[in-house]
Amino acid sequence: MVGAVDDPYVRLLKERLRAGSEVVRIQLTDSERGPEYVLILSLHRQLSEMRIPHSDAFTSWSLDTGARLADEEQEMRRFELILHQRFVPLRDELDASTFDALLVQYVRTLGPARASSFVQKLRTSPYAAQEGRAKQRALQRIEDVLVELARALGRPLRYDEAATSRILDGALAQWMSRHLTAELQAESFPG
Numbered sequence: 001m002v003g004a005v006d007d008p009y010v011r012l013l014k015e016r017l018r019a020g021s022e023v024v025r026i027q028l029t030d031s032e033r034g035p036e037y038v039l040i041l042s043l044h045r046q047l048s049e050m051r052i053p054h055s056d057a058f059t060s061w062s063l064d065t066g067a068r069l070a071d072e073e074q075e076m077r078r079f080e081l082i083l084h085q086r087f088v089p090l091r092d093e094l095d096a097s098t099f100d101a102l103l104v105q106y107v108r109t110l111g112p113a114r115a116s117s118f119v120q121k122l123r124t125s126p127y128a129a130q131e132g133r134a135k136q137r138a139l140q141r142i143e144d145v146l147v148e149l150a151r152a153l154g155r156p157l158r159y160d161e162a163a164t165s166r167i168l169d170g171a172l173a174q175w176m177s178r179h180l181t182a183e184l185q186a187e188s189f190p191g
Contacts, residue, residue, distance in 0.1 A: 007057030066156040079171035086145040
């Protein structure tokens with residue numbers, strides 16, 4: 001995971017950790033500024049709270065250090081945010097309807113429980129999916145994102161295979177339900 005190394009929030013967190021603080025708990029919440037992480041830190045049995053906006057830098061730090069969030073629901077929300085960060089550039093590059101059609105096609109092939117049950121209701125238009133090499137490259141990039149996130153859950157965060165599947169599947173299903181193009185949603189759920 002690549003992130004901005006000069007993020008002031010992460011820099012302050014690292015300073016506090018070097019000074020002896022330990023992270024006790026991390027929770028993802030929503031604020032007026034957007035999603036943020038609430039960290040409970042402990043130093044000499046004194047607790048303090050630190051709030052850090054969601055960012056690539058914090059994501060990188062938390063995955064590099066194996067810092068888990070409070071529970072699986074929180075992890076699903078975090079990984080939905082990460083999916084959004086990874087998918088938006090692909091979506092912009094391909095155009096939204098093409099990306100959405102390819103993602104639906106890929107998830108149908110992959111078959112995760114919640115995500116595939118969501119896409120089973122969707123009808124993709126054949127015109128939306130590109131043929132040939134461009135399509136294969138786009139599908140490979142989608143797969144690369146999902147594999148990267150599954151590895152992050154399994155290795156640094158040390159979730160077992162079942163938890164990794166639940167978290168990534170839940171994040172993917174949530175992302176798809178919130179971000180598929182209106183055209184695909186309208187075609188799939190008429191009326």
